[in-house]
Amino acid sequence: MEVRVQNVRKEFDRFPALHDVSLDIRSGELIALLGPSGSGKTTLLRLIAGLETPTAGKVFFGDTDASEKTVQERNIGFVFQHYALFRHMTILENISFGLKVRPRSSRPPAGEIRRRAMELLDLVQLSGLEKRYPNQLSGGQRQRVALARALAIEPAVLLLDEPFGALDAQVRRELRKWLREIHDRTGHTTVFVTHDQEEALELSDRLCVMSQGKIEQVGTPDSVYDHPTSPFVFGFIGESSELPVTVENNELWVGGRAIGVPAGDAQPGEARLFFRPHDVELVEHDASLAGVVSTNRRVGGTRRVELEIGGAGHLVEVDLPFDHPAGEKTRLAFRPRRWKLFPAV
Amino acid sequence: MSTVASTAPRRAWSFRQPSVIPGFGLTLGFTLTYFSLIILIPLIALAVRSAGLGPEGFWKAATDARVLGSLRVSFVTALIAAGVNVVFGTLIAWVLVRYRFPGRRIFDAIIDLPFALPTAVAGIALTAIYAPNGTVGSLFAPLGWRIAYTPAGIVIAMIFIGLPFVVRTIQPILEEVSHEVEEASATLGANRFQTIIHVIFPSLMPAILTGFALAFARAVGEYGSIIFIAGNIPFVSEIAPLLIYIRLQEFNYVGATVIATVMLLISFALLLAINLIQAWSRRRYGYGN
Ligand SMILES: Nc1ncnc2c1ncn2[C@@H]1O[C@H](COP(=O)(O)OP(=O)(O)OP(=O)(O)O)[C@@H](O)[C@H]1O
Ligand SMILES: [Mg+2]
Numbered sequence: 001m002e003v004r005v006q007n008v009r010k011e012f013d014r015f016p017a018l019h020d021v022s023l024d025i026r027s028g029e030l031i032a033l034l035g036p037s038g039s040g041k042t043t044l045l046r047l048i049a050g051l052e053t054p055t056a057g058k059v060f061f062g063d064t065d066a067s068e069k070t071v072q073e074r075n076i077g078f079v080f081q082h083y084a085l086f087r088h089m090t091i092l093e094n095i096s097f098g099l100k101v102r103p104r105s106s107r108p109p110a111g112e113i114r115r116r117a118m119e120l121l122d123l124v125q126l127s128g129l130e131k132r133y134p135n136q137l138s139g140g141q142r143q144r145v146a147l148a149r150a151l152a153i154e155p156a157v158l159l160l161d162e163p164f165g166a167l168d169a170q171v172r173r174e175l176r177k178w179l180r181e182i183h184d185r186t187g188h189t190t191v192f193v194t195h196d197q198e199e200a201l202e203l204s205d206r207l208c209v210m211s212q213g214k215i216e217q218v219g220t221p222d223s224v225y226d227h228p229t230s231p232f233v234f235g236f237i238g239e240s241s242e243l244p245v246t247v248e249n250n251e252l253w254v255g256g257r258a259i260g261v262p263a264g265d266a267q268p269g270e271a272r273l274f275f276r277p278h279d280v281e282l283v284e285h286d287a288s289l290a291g292v293v294s295t296n297r298r299v300g301g302t303r304r305v306e307l308e309i310g311g312a313g314h315l316v317e318v319d320l321p322f323d324h325p326a327g328e329k330t331r332l333a334f335r336p337r338r339w340k341l342f343p344a345v
Numbered sequence: 346m347s348t349v350a351s352t353a354p355r356r357a358w359s360f361r362q363p364s365v366i367p368g369f370g371l372t373l374g375f376t377l378t379y380f381s382l383i384i385l386i387p388l389i390a391l392a393v394r395s396a397g398l399g400p401e402g403f404w405k406a407a408t409d410a411r412v413l414g415s416l417r418v419s420f421v422t423a424l425i426a427a428g429v430n431v432v433f434g435t436l437i438a439w440v441l442v443r444y445r446f447p448g449r450r451i452f453d454a455i456i457d458l459p460f461a462l463p464t465a466v467a468g469i470a471l472t473a474i475y476a477p478n479g480t481v482g483s484l485f486a487p488l489g490w491r492i493a494y495t496p497a498g499i500v501i502a503m504i505f506i507g508l509p510f511v512v513r514t515i516q517p518i519l520e521e522v523s524h525e526v527e528e529a530s531a532t533l534g535a536n537r538f539q540t541i542i543h544v545i546f547p548s549l550m551p552a553i554l555t556g557f558a559l560a561f562a563r564a565v566g567e568y569g570s571i572i573f574i575a576g577n578i579p580f581v582s583e584i585a586p587l588l589i590y591i592r593l594q595e596f597n598y599v600g601a602t603v604i605a606t607v608m609l610l611i612s613f614a615l616l617l618a619i620n621l622i623q624a625w626s627r628r629r630y631g632y633g634n
Contacts, residue, residue, distance in 0.1 A: 051528055071531045078532040084525035088547040098533035101543070146529075153533055 001062055001156040001189055002027045003048060008057030010043055017043045018213045020057070025157075030183050030190045032200035035210035036236070041193040044210070045159050048191065049076045061156060077150030077188070079160040083142045085134040091145050092117050092130035098153035120148040123182065140171040147179075151186065160192040164199070172196075176203050197237055201225065209233050231342045234274045241316040243289075243309060244344065245273045252341075255310030260287030260335055270344035275336035277304065278319040288333040291316070293326050307332060388609065395602040406603040414580040415588040415604070419565055420611060422496055422584070426503030427561035431553055434511025434560070441512070442519045456513070459506050464569030471502055472574045494576030499584065502570045507560030514559065518552040519545075551627045558619040565612055 003025040010018040018040045025031055033041040046052040048059055050071040059066040066074060086094050095117040099108060108116070121127055124144040134142055143163055150158060163179075164172040180203055183190055194200050200207055201221040209216045209224060209232075217224055217233045228234035235242070246253045247268050252261045260283075261273070291307030294315065298304075302319045305326055309316055318334055320326060395403060406412070441453055459467065475482045475492040482492055492498050522545055530540040568586040575582045585608050592601035 049532060051532070071528075072534050072536060074532075075534070076532045078529065080525045080529060082523075082525065084523060084529040086526065086530075086544055086547075088550075097530070097535070097543070101530075101533065101535040101539045149529075149533065 002060075003157055003189065003191075004060040005044070005048065006058045006060065008044075008047060008054045008059065010040075010047060010052065011055045016213055018047070018054075021213075021215055023208060023215060023218065025189060025191060026206075027189055028187050029205045030180070030192065030203065031206045031208060032204035033191065033193045033208050033210060034197060034200040034237075035195065035216075037195060038212075039210040040213040041195075041210055042161055045161055045191060045193055048157065049078050049159055050074050051078075075153060075156045077153060077155030077158040079143070079146050079150050079158070079163050081162040081165045083134070083139075083146045085142055085146060085149070087134050089133075090130060091121070091126065091132050091134070091137070094134065094145055095120055095148045095152050097149065117148075117152060120152055123151070123185075124148045125178075139167050140175060143167065143175065147182070151182075151188070155188060158188040158190040160190070162193050162195070164196075165194075172199065179203065201237070207237075209236060211236070228274075228340065231272060231274065234340060234342075239277050239317070240274055241277055241318070243273045243314055243316055245271050245341075247271050247341075254289065255312065257290075257310075258287050259289045260285075261339060264341070266341050267343070272342045272344055273336075273339055274342065275339040277317040278302070279337045280318050280334045281337055282320070282332065282334050284333065288335045289316075290331060290333040293328055293330045293332060296326065296328060298322055305332070307334075391602050391605055391609070395599060395606045398599055398603065403603060406600055407607050411579050411583075412585075412588065412604055412607075415583045415585040416607065416611070418496060418499070418581070418583060419585040419608070422499040423503055423561050423564035426500045426507055426564045427557050429500070429504050430507045430511045430560045431557050434508055434556060435515055435549070435553060437508075438512045438515040438519055442516060457509050460509050464506065464567065465573070467505060468502060468570030468573030471505060471570065472498070475501060475574065493574050494578075494582065496575075496582050498574040498576065499571050499582060502574050503564035503567060506567055506570060507563050510559035510563060511553075511556035514556040515549060515552045518549055522548055551623050554619055554623040554626065558616055558623075561619075562612065562616060565608070 005021060005023040005025075008018060008021045009016065021040075021044060023044075033044060035041050043052065047054055048066075050066065050069065053067070061069075061074065086097065089097065092114070096113050099113045099116065102108075107113075118127075118130065121130055124147060126141060126144055126148070129137065129141070134145065137145065143166075147160075147163070164175050167175065176199055179192075192204070204221060206218060207221050207224045208218045211232050217229050219227075224233065225238055228237060231242070234240050243254065245259070247263045247266045247270075250263045251258050252263055252271075252273060253259065263271075289307075289309055291309040293305045294308050295306040296303065299319075301322055303322045303324055303326070304317055304319055306315050306317055308314070318332070326332060398406060437456070441449065441456075472479075472493050474480050475498055477483065477486040477491060477493070479493070485492060490497075492501060526544055526548075527540055530544045535543065566586065568584075568590070571584055572587055575584060575587075577583050577587055585604055589601045589604050592598075592604065
């Protein structure tokens with residue numbers, strides 16, 4: 001089901017958690033809400049679920065205004081960060097709950113409910129554990145039960161709030177792949193909150209980056225990574241280095257030296273240059289960024305050095321091949337291969 | 346010899362659980378001594394005293410018609426009162442935890458008053474209200490219902506003194522019932538009523554059982570407030586603690602200890618049963634680990 005969030009605003013005791021947010025979620029896609037802590041991701045998710053009511057604005061499910069529907073009527077699958085399983089019910093009872101509480105007219109017969117629950121248990125790879133209680137499972141298993149429970153009601157939309165937030169890195173990676181597989185198999189429209197950018201980039205069809213109650217950018221992981229539209233997104237997604245520069249004569253200048261980077265259509269004056277540390281080339285000639293290595297450490301297959309540029313002591317990070325002989329105080333000259341210019345604040 | 350020595354460190358069982366907190370021996374010793382001095386020795390003295398009669402004499406004294414009558418009155422009224430307290434105590438705890446209304450703090454504080462009030466004062470006040478010419482009693486008198494001076498009066502007094510136990514055991518647990526679990530239930534399509542019955546109530550069950558046990562124990566042992574309102578008619582509204590007191594006044598000390606011992610045994614059996622049910626439900630509902 002298609003979900004449209006239209007000019008939604010949410011205040012908690014006059015504190016605005018969301019400012020005028022609009023988002024179109026396409027039917028069948030897996031979209032990630034990504035942003036720092038307190039940026040309003042959970043609030044947006046809960047508004048879609050109907051667990052909060054917007055101060056202003058509307059949420060549409062398809063063509064119907066969801067504000068006329070209660071939480072129960074929205075047919076939402078919601079997965080909480082801390083599982084929120086019913087601890088006094090077995091795994092099987094947890095998964096069947098949504099079907100068992102339906103009114104008699106739409107409730108499947110008991111045998112059918114059981115069959116579907118067992119099928120879901122199989123889908124989340126927990127067959128054989130149906131008689132256990134939640135406290136007899138590991139965190140990763142609990143979260144899979146929570147997902148099966150949400151899927152049991154054939155939800156119109158599946159909402160996940162940092163579903164893997166409480167799990168260790170390895171389990172997270174496994175569950176991530178597995179969630180993608182389940183999504184591809186079941187095709188539910190899925191919105192999922194995370195503050196782990198790696199998770200968002202790897203898992204989602206589209207990415208919605210949020211900051212301070214606003215949506216900064218929406219797009220495919222590639223487009224958001226390659227073409228960030230704001231300094232915030234550039235800094236938040238992926239590694240980045242930032243340097244204050246001056247635009248003059250269609251060129252960029254640092255400390256009175258041209259650095260060999262064309263300014264494009266930027267207005268003359270102060271500006272902020274952003275580039276990725278791995279997207280640079282070392283050069284010999286004059287028109288380049290030159291600096292002195294201040295720190296130097298090995299990160300996996302590359303060497304990350306911090307350079308002090310010009311007299312003002314601005315620090316930028318640059319990646320070198322791991323066998324590069326650069327030591328402390330070595331002088332290096334480089335030029336970003338790709339970069340982005342934003343107006344100075 | 347050497348094989349014995351090599352297996353020696355693996356003892357079959359041990360008092361000592363490996364623990365990061367030292368002082369197990371000291372605390373256990375203190376606990377047992379304290380427990381013996383305050384609880385065990387008086388109870389044993391009671392049993393020894395009543396055993397002086399010999400099994401036959403004990404049985405005769407224990408199955409005396411008036412004794413049996415008073416035990417029935419005591420335990421039946423205490424069970425009814427504890428049952429009523431569980432229902433309304435849970436409701437009151439619910440309202441106190443879930444709703445914000447003016448005067449909530451004061452209401453909350455008033456709950457504890459039955460703890461603090463001298464029981465005789467409570468008994469006299471309740472009698473005055475529920476007597477046929479009292480404020481509440483006069484409403485029921487035309488219907489032919491008498492409350493004071495009947496077992497109904499006993500139940501009322503027991504409800505009064507037992508209520509705080511139920512409210513105070515359920516309140517903190519209810520405060521901790523995770524809001525997310527309720528929200529999960531709602532998103533799965535359960536209405537408010539279904540959520541309460543299937544999700545919230547089961548997680549309160551252990552606390553409700555504890556509240557029931559405490560309210561029941563308190564009601565069985567209560568004396569001061571009940572003798573004013575009960576009417577104290579043998580076989581009808583005479584409670585066992587009162588009969589013990591009467592026996593003492595007759596200098597029939599052994600008769601008194603026999604009743605006390607029987608009360609003790611029945612209460613112990615009931616409380617043990619409640620505790621076992623509770624331990625089972627806690628394990629089942631995933632508490633305690
Ligand atoms: N019930 C509430 N009452 C008052 N303020 C709230 C409430 N819920 C959220 N807020 C505020 O709204 C803002 C957004 O909160 P939200 O929980 O949506 O952030 P988030 O992006 O999910 O953060 P995190 O990654 O830490 O979970 C925060 O500043 C928070 O303090
Ligand atoms: Mg959150």
